[in-house]
Amino acid sequence: MTAGRLGWAITDGWVMTGRNMRHVIRSPEEIVLYFSLPIMFVLVFGYVFGSGMAVPGDGSYREFLLPGVFVMTMLYGLGATASQIAVDAGRGVVDRFRSLPMARSALLTGRAGADVLRALLELSVLVVCGLLVGWRWRDGLGDALLAVGLILLLRVALTWVGILLGLLVPNPDTVSVIVFPLAFPLTALSNVFVAPELLPDWLGAVAAWNPLSATVAAARELFGNPGIGGDSWAAQHALLLAVGWPVLLIAVVAPLAVRRYQRLSR
Amino acid sequence: MNHETPAVVADGLRKTYGRTHALDGFDLTVPAGSVCGLLGPNGAGKTTAVRALATLLRFDGGHARVAGYDVTRDPERVRAAIGLTGQYAAVDETLSGRQNLVLFGRLRHLPVRVARRRADELLDQFGLADAADRSAGTYSGGMRRRLDLAASLITRPRVLFLDEPTTGLDPRSRNGLWDAVRSLVAEGTTVLLTTQYLEEADQLADRISVVDAGRVVAEGTSAELKARSGADRIELVVRDAGHLPAAARVVERVAGAPVTLDREIRQLSAPVTDRITALADILRALRDAEVPVEDVVLRRPTLDEAFLHLTGHRAAGARERAEVAA
Numbered sequence: 001m002t003a004g005r006l007g008w009a010i011t012d013g014w015v016m017t018g019r020n021m022r023h024v025i026r027s028p029e030e031i032v033l034y035f036s037l038p039i040m041f042v043l044v045f046g047y048v049f050g051s052g053m054a055v056p057g058d059g060s061y062r063e064f065l066l067p068g069v070f071v072m073t074m075l076y077g078l079g080a081t082a083s084q085i086a087v088d089a090g091r092g093v094v095d096r097f098r099s100l101p102m103a104r105s106a107l108l109t110g111r112a113g114a115d116v117l118r119a120l121l122e123l124s125v126l127v128v129c130g131l132l133v134g135w136r137w138r139d140g141l142g143d144a145l146l147a148v149g150l151i152l153l154l155r156v157a158l159t160w161v162g163i164l165l166g167l168l169v170p171n172p173d174t175v176s177v178i179v180f181p182l183a184f185p186l187t188a189l190s191n192v193f194v195a196p197e198l199l200p201d202w203l204g205a206v207a208a209w210n211p212l213s214a215t216v217a218a219a220r221e222l223f224g225n226p227g228i229g230g231d232s233w234a235a236q237h238a239l240l241l242a243v244g245w246p247v248l249l250i251a252v253v254a255p256l257a258v259r260r261y262q263r264l265s266r
Numbered sequence: 267m268n269h270e271t272p273a274v275v276a277d278g279l280r281k282t283y284g285r286t287h288a289l290d291g292f293d294l295t296v297p298a299g300s301v302c303g304l305l306g307p308n309g310a311g312k313t314t315a316v317r318a319l320a321t322l323l324r325f326d327g328g329h330a331r332v333a334g335y336d337v338t339r340d341p342e343r344v345r346a347a348i349g350l351t352g353q354y355a356a357v358d359e360t361l362s363g364r365q366n367l368v369l370f371g372r373l374r375h376l377p378v379r380v381a382r383r384r385a386d387e388l389l390d391q392f393g394l395a396d397a398a399d400r401s402a403g404t405y406s407g408g409m410r411r412r413l414d415l416a417a418s419l420i421t422r423p424r425v426l427f428l429d430e431p432t433t434g435l436d437p438r439s440r441n442g443l444w445d446a447v448r449s450l451v452a453e454g455t456t457v458l459l460t461t462q463y464l465e466e467a468d469q470l471a472d473r474i475s476v477v478d479a480g481r482v483v484a485e486g487t488s489a490e491l492k493a494r495s496g497a498d499r500i501e502l503v504v505r506d507a508g509h510l511p512a513a514a515r516v517v518e519r520v521a522g523a524p525v526t527l528d529r530e531i532r533q534l535s536a537p538v539t540d541r542i543t544a545l546a547d548i549l550r551a552l553r554d555a556e557v558p559v560e561d562v563v564l565r566r567p568t569l570d571e572a573f574l575h576l577t578g579h580r581a582a583g584a585r586e587r588a589e590v591a592a
């Protein structure tokens with residue numbers, strides 16, 4: 001790929017990001033819906049179940065929980081990504097995009113761009129919400145921003161998973177049904193709600209190697225929140241895995257998604 | 267592109283869907299700067315051909331060049347040179363008309379300011395200025411169609427593909443579109459349009475290719491097609507229906523061909539080979555037989571009849587009209 005082409009691919013992706021953001025502006029009720037789920041998680045797990053939950057070492061369960069909720073919100077955003085790509089792929093306007101001299105990847109990178117921007121918005125709301133229930137970052141702003149960066153990196157990777165999913169099941173209704181049973185076990189078998197060392201051995205091992213756990217553990221570490229550490233290699237190298245897993249996912253899934261899109265309806 | 271290079275060349279295109287041969291050795295050459303009409307019944311393969319030429323569809327066999335570039339090997343150059351308005355509107359329903367045109371302009375790599383200005387011009391030209399800021403999802407079918415057309419004209423395309431462009435347009439919008447096409451052609455754009463309306467092909471196209479079952483079955487100007495598709499006809503109206511059988515016997519004998527009768531309007535018609543001689547002979551024979559004739563015309567076959575002759579079945583529009591008449 002020449003520099004010129006790469007330049008246009010970026011520009012076109014950015015233009016498509018703008019298009020997708022305009023869609024969001026035209027249906028703000030959808031955003032409200034998005035925020036309500038994670039806020040509910042904070043309240044339900046923080047207050048209702050939280051009183052009965054243990055945290056390894058010391059510390060408040062709510063402070064343990066919040067980084068997990070941040071990451072979980074990123075995971076559930078995948079459903080929206082998938083169904084919007086499916087909607088897009090089924091729309092007549094795709095024919096128009098295909099007949100324009102624009103980068104082939106732009107429909108997808110534009111989706112990814114818009115979804116990451118939206119994730120940033122969601123994260124801001126969650127952070128405010130977290131501050132209200134007593135969550136704090138304790139190791140300085142620099143580390144906190146790094147944590148946010150890692151969470152967004154995971155979101156980028158999940159966006160591509162969502163895009164591939166949306167292209168494989170090109171029916172928006174099916175997509176939303178499929179995403180929950182995929183996403184729920186992933187959060188359940190992670191360190192989002194419970195520290196892996198409190199789980200039975202083999203479950204703990206699965207949870208420790210879960211890509212979600214890597215980002216959650218890294219974020220806890222960088223925010224200075226409780227519940228870090230553990231004996232497994234994965235838990236010891238949370239930062240490394242929090243970069244490694246998403247990068248691996250992007251490297252594998254993004255090209256598959258682009259190829260799938262190019263083959264679609266041809 | 268120099269003017270000897272045809273704007274569109276399709277050479278033996280094939281495309282199968284399961285057991286359907288949507289394109290079955292489709293050949294077409296459209297000289298630069300001309301308007302080519304693809305005429306064919308439902309399912310003939312017109313849309314498939316257009317989508318293949320516009321790089322939207324991978325075909326199974328054959329070669330195609332558009333604006334001098336190979337469609338399979340150089341699709342990006344082809345896309346930069348073409349405009350496409352497909353059979354079904356391809357606009358973003360969530361965005362407003364203006365946002366749509368600006369978006370497509372930017373994706374054609376116009377600077378923002380130029381894209382905005384061009385969008386305004388097109389909204390005016392296609393009578394959409396009042397609805398410019400409403401989301402396209404709220405547009406009527408005809409308005410969406412016009413927006414779709416505007417979207418294919420953001421930069422002046424060298425080759426413009428229009429798949430049934432006037433379906434769903436009212437007569438005024440249709441005339442507007444025809445004018446827009448004519449002025450583009452005057453500036454050098456080549457147009458390939460598909461239609462089921464013989465009138466539209468007759469009006470706009472320099473040459474018409476009749477498509478049936480995935481291939482071009484006849485090609486020529488509309489006059490050539492009419493001439494090629496069978497003989498002229500004589501049509502006679504007799505004074506009262508009681509004279510029809512006698513008249514039919516006379517005409518059949520003189521013309522040497524089967525006669526078609528229409529009792530309602532007391533008309534009979536028959537194909538003739540030598541127009542003037544046949545006219546004189548028939549009228550003389552009728553006078554000798556004392557059959558009073560009220561009216562007589564000689565006419566060339568209509569494009570409808572040409573179509574029927576060339577494909578062995580009627581054009582869709584004609585079929586509908588025939589059903590209404592029955």
Ligand SMILES: Nc1ncnc2c1ncn2[C@@H]1O[C@H](COP(=O)(O)OP(=O)(O)OP(=O)(O)O)[C@@H](O)[C@H]1O
Nearest residue numbers: 283286287288306307308309310311312313314315
């Ligand atoms: N995606 C597809 N899957 C299966 N069959 C298809 C597909 N697209 C077209 N066909 C078939 O290919 C043939 C040609 O279709 P096409 O749409 O090109 O016809 P057309 O001439 O444009 O007809 P119309 O006048 O109705 O628009 C038809 O038999 C159609 O059923």
Ligand SMILES: [Mg+2]
Nearest residue numbers: 312313314353
């Ligand atoms: Mg068609």
